[in-house]
Amino acid sequence: MSERGSALVVGATGLVGRAVASALAAAGMRVEGAARRPPTRPCRFPVVACDRGQPYALRALFGRARYTAVVDCCLSSATDLPALSAVSCDRYVFMSSGSVYDHRRPGAGPGSGPTGEDAPLVRSLEGALSSATFERQRHRVELEQAVRTWAAGRCAVTALRLGVVLGPGDRSMRLTHWRVQLASSDRTDVPDDAIVSFVDARDLAELLAAELARRSSSAWSVLNVGGPPRPRAPRLLDIVRFLVRFLRLSEQRVAPVSSAELLERGVVPWSEVPLWAPPGTATDRLMMLDSTRALAAGLSWRPWAETVLDSMEAPA
Ligand SMILES: NC(=O)c1ccc[n+]([C@@H]2O[C@H](COP(=O)([O-])OP(=O)(O)OC[C@H]3O[C@@H](n4cnc5c(N)ncnc54)[C@H](OP(=O)(O)O)[C@@H]3O)[C@@H](O)[C@H]2O)c1
Numbered sequence: 001m002s003e004r005g006s007a008l009v010v011g012a013t014g015l016v017g018r019a020v021a022s023a024l025a026a027a028g029m030r031v032e033g034a035a036r037r038p039p040t041r042p043c044r045f046p047v048v049a050c051d052r053g054q055p056y057a058l059r060a061l062f063g064r065a066r067y068t069a070v071v072d073c074c075l076s077s078a079t080d081l082p083a084l085s086a087v088s089c090d091r092y093v094f095m096s097s098g099s100v101y102d103h104r105r106p107g108a109g110p111g112s113g114p115t116g117e118d119a120p121l122v123r124s125l126e127g128a129l130s131s132a133t134f135e136r137q138r139h140r141v142e143l144e145q146a147v148r149t150w151a152a153g154r155c156a157v158t159a160l161r162l163g164v165v166l167g168p169g170d171r172s173m174r175l176t177h178w179r180v181q182l183a184s185s186d187r188t189d190v191p192d193d194a195i196v197s198f199v200d201a202r203d204l205a206e207l208l209a210a211e212l213a214r215r216s217s218s219a220w221s222v223l224n225v226g227g228p229p230r231p232r233a234p235r236l237l238d239i240v241r242f243l244v245r246f247l248r249l250s251e252q253r254v255a256p257v258s259s260a261e262l263l264e265r266g267v268v269p270w271s272e273v274p275l276w277a278p279p280g281t282a283t284d285r286l287m288m289l290d291s292t293r294a295l296a297a298g299l300s301w302r303p304w305a306e307t308v309l310d311s312m313e314a315p316a
Contacts, residue, residue, distance in 0.1 A: 005068030163226030
């Protein structure tokens with residue numbers, strides 16, 4: 001085994017997993033990746049085709065090894081946990097979400113400070129970001145609890161509660177949407193008052209590499225990993241104008257409008273207009289994660305324009 005230890009990255013070809021596996025390999029760890037489909041681009045670590053949902057798949061492929069860390073980048077259900085028991089590790093890291101918090105607790109919301117790791121978790125519909133997101137949020141909270149129960153006496157756990165993560169290879173194409181939209185339309189309405197606070201997947205990955213190098217023995221740890229606070233986070237309009245210049249298009253293609261006006265017209269934030277979180281709304285609050293502890297642990301935010309530029313290729 002490498003002196004730096006070994007890691008199995010489950011979901012190693014996605015936005016987060018690929019960046020994590022690359023960073024751990026660069027840090028000197030022996031890295032193996034798993035995903036249902038093989039990678040479409042060359043990578044510096046082996047990826048084994050494996051559907052974690054298939055009975056015994058993880059046991060057959062990885063059950064004989066012991067890893068310093070298993071980094072899970074696609075845990076979506078507690079039913080995935082029994083199969084993981086076949087793989088031994090000192091630390092299990094999984095990607096959770098900042099949506100586990102009660103963003104409507106007293107004192108939370110517009111004008112208040114960001115949400116730290118000690119904030120209460122969402123327990124009821126009243127604490128949910130919206131009625132539409134409640135079930136998903138509750139599912140995340142229950143999933144964290146299920147991991148904690150599963151890992152007790154087995155391995156230490158780190159839950160990374162992520163805000164918005166962007167970067168090259170984003171399958172949801174939240175940034176590349178704008179390139180396509182700008183290139184294909186003479187005029188695009190862009191909200192002028194919405195902030196996009198995000199963390200680059202590669203910065204998240206560097207943080208995790210630093211965290212694993214510390215070999216903490218804490219049985220359960222939680223770390224928020226969000227984007228920078230305002231005013232360092234760009235407006236969506238800043239990002240779109242940057243893309244207009246990058247694509248050498250006329251600035252006339254961008255029509256700044258207020259979020260209120262778009263909402264009045266019935267335009268749906270995020271799903272119809274990627275990365276648009278109207279100020280004061282649920283998604284906007286989700287972007288107010290307090291990453292102070294992550295910064296102390298080694299997180300740094302690269303300039304947002306670098307992420308935007310590097311994300312311009314559609315995922316293969
Ligand atoms: N991106 C964000 O903004 C964000 C924010 C908060 C939380 N998160 C969480 O962070 C994690 C990673 O997100 P992401 O954006 O990197 O996702 P992603 O780009 O969709 O990547 C998912 C990875 O998991 C693999 N995978 C999916 N199902 C699998 C299965 N049954 N067996 C084996 N591999 C499987 C995928 O490859 P194949 O499809 O080839 O199997 C891919 O490598 C997720 O749990 C997500 O909920 C992400």
